[in-house]
Amino acid sequence: MKILFQFFIILLFTFLGELISSILPFSFPASIIGLLLLFIFLVLKVVKVKHLDEVSNYLQKNMAILFVPLCVGVMQYFDIIKLNLIEIIVLLVVSTVVTFIVVGLIAKRGLKNE
Known part of the structure; x- marks a missing residue:
């Protein structure tokens, strides 16, 4: 259940990036917006690294499948x-x-x- 919650956090930032990208009057990649938002939230310690630790390790180990x-x-x-x-x-x-x-x-x- 913990990994699902961590994956939900990543999906939330992906969705926010898509939402902001669709609102912007110019073209900008939604994935970059989502990553920047996640980075800002990590720097501000709103989201802690330990909240994403397990799912990020899992995604990193299986990165080849994503390509x-x-x-x-x-x-x-x-x-x-x-x-x-x-x-x-x-x-x-x-x-x-x-x-x-x-x-x-x-x-x-x-x-x-x-």
């Missing part, structure tokens, strides 16, 4: 992906390298401040 629908959806657009494959690969490599560099610099700066 199956996404991969199936991408396969519908394989013809378009095939036409732009080189551009997509270059974009993925460049963005990955930039992400590694930025995260490394931020981590290095964070370790200096300790």
